[in-house]
Structure formats: structure tokens, C-alpha cells
Amino acid sequence: MGSESSFFYENEMRVLHSLTRVMRWLWLAFPMIYLGNILKLFQIEYSELNDLALISLLILWLPTLAERAGISPRIRRYLxxxxxxxxxxxxxxxxNIGIYMSYSLALITSLLFFDMVFTIKIAVISYILIVISLYFRAPGANHGEFETPFIWWVSRSAGFLIEAVAVGAVCTVVAKFSHILLERLDAARKETVVAEKKAMMTGEMQRERDAAEERRMAAERVNKEMSDYLAGFSREITTPMNTILSMDEQILKETAEGNTREYAESILVTGRMLLSLTEDLMEVTDAGAKKSIMRHGPKDGVIDRAEGLKYASGKEEFYTKLLQVFKDQAEGRRKVFTQALDEGDVRSYTVAMHSLKSNARMIGAAQFAEMAMELEEDAKMGDLSGISGKHESLMQEYDRVLDEIDGILSGGA
Structure with a gap:
């Protein structure tokens, strides 16, 4: 198990343990259904209720048996x-038992694993299960305006499909961006831990000062990542939501069937509310990003010393150390970039570029940091073959930054 996935592995084990316990206790719902039947709240035949209780008992205890048998967490997740x-x-x-929105409970539960692919699979499986249950429900249901159980089944299945697509799209986006955000928060946490361990090797006063500085910078990185996440989340959810609303409006134009129109109108109102919220969020984050670029732009050369001094709490000596460290790491960074590009190692390249971007901001090289961030985003697309031109430009800018650092350290700037 690689270190990059240990955070999510630990989360999966905790969630599986909790879900296993919850599912054991869920069987207690059936005594309540029996009681409701006695009190005439339900009108279920006891023979049917006994069958439902027995089947559910077997299914709800499967995760417990799998846990005790040492089955793989990946399989237990599906169980x-x-x-x-x-x-x-x-x-x-x-x-005689209402369905309502309970069919989406499994889909919502899948979000606890922060796995977009898993959530997509559960969305498909959940819809298939509800269609199957509607098929067996159809013969005894009140068909109303429908002529046959089959027509009732087809109509209800179509109605649930609209809801399933909308809920599935939103849950997929939430799972994707939650995973990205937690990855970044975990990376920031690890950086803080490493910084604190380094600080313990120095004197007491130096240790406390360095630890405080590292925590402050880590907090600023987390805030920036949070802003980027919110902006990305808004943009990612707007596109599928607009598509869903367009399909929904077309359904309202073309159908006169009561239940289907009711489902579609409900989705239209809720979707427009969600779209309005995300558009407001985009305006806020875009405005914040523009202010950040104006505030961090270099005023003299490629390094804004005044901005760098803010990261150093106004202390020239500490700022000088930051510049020296940035310079000392240059050769090692170039080797990492060269090796990653030669081997097509997207992850190593992305991590190294993220580190370069963060360190450039700390010394006041905002424009250089923006170039690094653009390459980091390109690398996240999973293909390094098309970034050679941008990478060469970044390396040229890197040389200019290092030249200016030499001038500052030698007292020439």
C-alpha cells in the first residue's frame, strides 16, 4: 500500500467497520415493521413479511461474516x-411499503469512500435494483390511470431514471472533488509534520519560530487550494447540471403524463436552485483569484521582495534563508523534472511542480509561480507529451529567478 493512498485506505477501513456495525443493527427495523402491521399501519401479509425479513437478515449480516473471514476491503465495500x-x-x-427517495441511500453512502468510479458504479447498480423491484411491485400496485402493470412499470422506471441521472451526476462530482480536496489537505498535513520534525532538531527559540512559520505557510496553502477547489467544483458541476436541466425542460415540453411531469418539475426547481448557488460561488472565487494576481504581481524584476518579506514576517534574515534554500534546491528539482519527463511519470512531475509553485510564491516570484501552476494543471490531465514547450519556457524563467536571487544574496539588488 503506497504512502499516497494510506490516507484513503485508513478512511476505507474506518468506514467499512462502521457500516458493518450499522448494517447489523438495521435488521431491527423489521420488528418495527411487524409492530406497524399489528397496529394496522401496514397491510402486509405475514408470510410475505417473513420472507422479506429472512432475506434482509442474510444480506445485512454478509459484511460481518466477510469481515470475520478476512475478505478483501475492496470486496467488503461492495457487500x-x-x-x-x-x-x-x-x-x-x-x-404496501413506500419507496420515495430511499433507493438513493446506497448511492449517498458510496460518497463516504471518496471514490468517483465507485460512486458511478453504485449509481448504475442502484437504478437497476429499483427497476427490478418495481417489476415485482407492479402486479399488486394501484395502477390508477395505467391500463396494465407493464405500462405502470415502464412509466415509474422512466420517472426514477430522471431522478437517478440528476442525483448520480451531483454525487459523482462531489466524490471527485472531495477526493482531490482530501488529497491536498493530507499533503499539507504531511508537510506540516515534516516541518515540525525539522524544527525539533534546532534550538528551542528557533524551533518554535520555524514551526510557527511552517504552520502559517501550510495554512495559506490550504486556503489557496480550498479556493481553487471551490472554483473548480463550481465549473465542473455547472456543465452537467445545464445538460440535465435542458433534458428536463425537453421532457416537460413533450410529455403530458402526470407522474413524469411531477418528477421533471421537481428536478427543474431543485436544479435551478443548485445552479444559482454554484454560479454565485464562481463569481466569488473568480473575483478572489483576480485580486490575488494583482496583489502578488512582481514590482521589480521577477521577484517582489516586499511580498516575499510578508511570508518571512518582515524578517530579512529569514527571507534570505528562504532565497538560499530555493537556490540550493534548483539542481535537484531540474533532475526530477528531466527524469519525470523522460519516463512519463505524471505523478512525480505534478508533485514536483506543485512544490516549485509553492516555494516560488514564498520568495515573491508570483509570475513564475503562475507559470508553474499552469504546468501543474496541464500535468494533472495525465499526459506530459504536449507540455515540452511550456516546460522549456518555465526553465528559462527559472534561470532568470535564480539570477535575481544571486543578485539579492550578493547585495546587488
Missing amino acids: CVVGLGVVIAVIATNE
Whole structure:
């Protein structure tokens, strides 16, 4: 298990342990259903209720048996989440028990794992399960205006499809950006831990000062990453939501069927509210980004010493150390970039570029940091083959930054 995934592995183990316990206790819902049946709140045949309870008991205890048998966490993940969806689908086959939005419980539970691919799979599985349960529910359901159980089944399945697409799209975006945000927060946490360990090797006063500075800079990095995340989240959710709303408006134009229009109108109202919120968020984050660029732009040469001194709490000696460290790391960084480009190692290149960007900001080289951030974003697309031109420009700018650092350190600037 690589260090980059240890954070999510630990989270998965905690979530699996909790879900396993919760699913064991979920079976207690059936005594409540029995009680409701006695009190005439439900009208379920006891033979049918017994079958539902027995099947659900077996499914709900599967994760516990798998945990005790030492089954792989990846398999147990599906046993828990899909098992939850199967139990809901089994209960939904009885026409005397309401379904409502409970079919999406498994999809929402999948968000606890912060895995976009897993969430997409659960979205598809959840919809298939609800369609199957509706098929078995159809013969005993009140068909109303529908002529046959089959037409009732097709109509309800189509209605649930609209909801499933909307909820699935939102949950997928949330899972994706939650994973990215947690990765960055974990990286910042590790950087802070490393900085604190380094500080312990120096004198007491120096240690306290360095640790405070590192925590402050880590907090600023987290704030910047949070702003980037919110801006990206807004843009990523707007595109699929606009598509969903367009499809929904087309459905409202072309159908006169009551239930389908009710579902579509509900999605239209909720979707417009969500779209309005995300557009407001985009305006706020875009304005913040423009202010940041204006505030950090270099005033003299490629390094804004006044901005760098802010990171050093106004202390020339500490700022000089930052410049020296930046200069000393240059040769090693170039080797990392060269090796990553030669081997097509996207992750190593992205991590190294992220570090260069952060350190450039700390010394006041804002324009250089922006160039590094652009290359970092390009690398995140997963292909290094098309960035050679930008990388060469960055290395030329890197030389100019290092030349200016030499001038500052020698007292010439």
C-alpha cells in the first residue's frame, strides 16, 4: 500500500467497520415493521413479511461474516453498499411499503469512500435494483390511470431514471472533488509534520519560530487550494447540471403524463436552485483569484521582495534563508523534472511542480509561480507529451529567478 493512498485506505477501513456495525443493527427495523402491521399501519401479509425479513437478515449480516473471514476491503465495500441497495430493493417489491427517495441511500453512502468510479458504479447498480423491484411491485400496485402493470412499470422506471441521472451526476462530482480536496489537505498535513520534525532538531527559540512559520505557510496553502477547489467544483458541476436541466425542460415540453411531469418539475426547481448557488460561488472565487494576481504581481524584476518579506514576517534574515534554500534546491528539482519527463511519470512531475509553485510564491516570484501552476494543471490531465514547450519556457524563467536571487544574496539588488 503506497504512502499516497494510506490516507484513503485508513478512511476505507474506518468506514467499512462502521457500516458493518450499522448494517447489523438495521435488521431491527423489521420488528418495527411487524409492530406497524399489528397496529394496522401496514397491510402486509405475514408470510410475505417473513420472507422479506429472512432475506434482509442474510444480506445485512454478509459484511460481518466477510469481515470475520478476512475478505478483501475492496470486496467488503461492495457487500456493504450494494447490500444496502439490495435490502431496500427487496423491501420495495412489496406494494404496501413506500419507496420515495430511499433507493438513493446506497448511492449517498458510496460518497463516504471518496471514490468517483465507485460512486458511478453504485449509481448504475442502484437504478437497476429499483427497476427490478418495481417489476415485482407492479402486479399488486394501484395502477390508477395505467391500463396494465407493464405500462405502470415502464412509466415509474422512466420517472426514477430522471431522478437517478440528476442525483448520480451531483454525487459523482462531489466524490471527485472531495477526493482531490482530501488529497491536498493530507499533503499539507504531511508537510506540516515534516516541518515540525525539522524544527525539533534546532534550538528551542528557533524551533518554535520555524514551526510557527511552517504552520502559517501550510495554512495559506490550504486556503489557496480550498479556493481553487471551490472554483473548480463550481465549473465542473455547472456543465452537467445545464445538460440535465435542458433534458428536463425537453421532457416537460413533450410529455403530458402526470407522474413524469411531477418528477421533471421537481428536478427543474431543485436544479435551478443548485445552479444559482454554484454560479454565485464562481463569481466569488473568480473575483478572489483576480485580486490575488494583482496583489502578488512582481514590482521589480521577477521577484517582489516586499511580498516575499510578508511570508518571512518582515524578517530579512529569514527571507534570505528562504532565497538560499530555493537556490540550493534548483539542481535537484531540474533532475526530477528531466527524469519525470523522460519516463512519463505524471505523478512525480505534478508533485514536483506543485512544490516549485509553492516555494516560488514564498520568495515573491508570483509570475513564475503562475507559470508553474499552469504546468501543474496541464500535468494533472495525465499526459506530459504536449507540455515540452511550456516546460522549456518555465526553465528559462527559472534561470532568470535564480539570477535575481544571486543578485539579492550578493547585495546587488
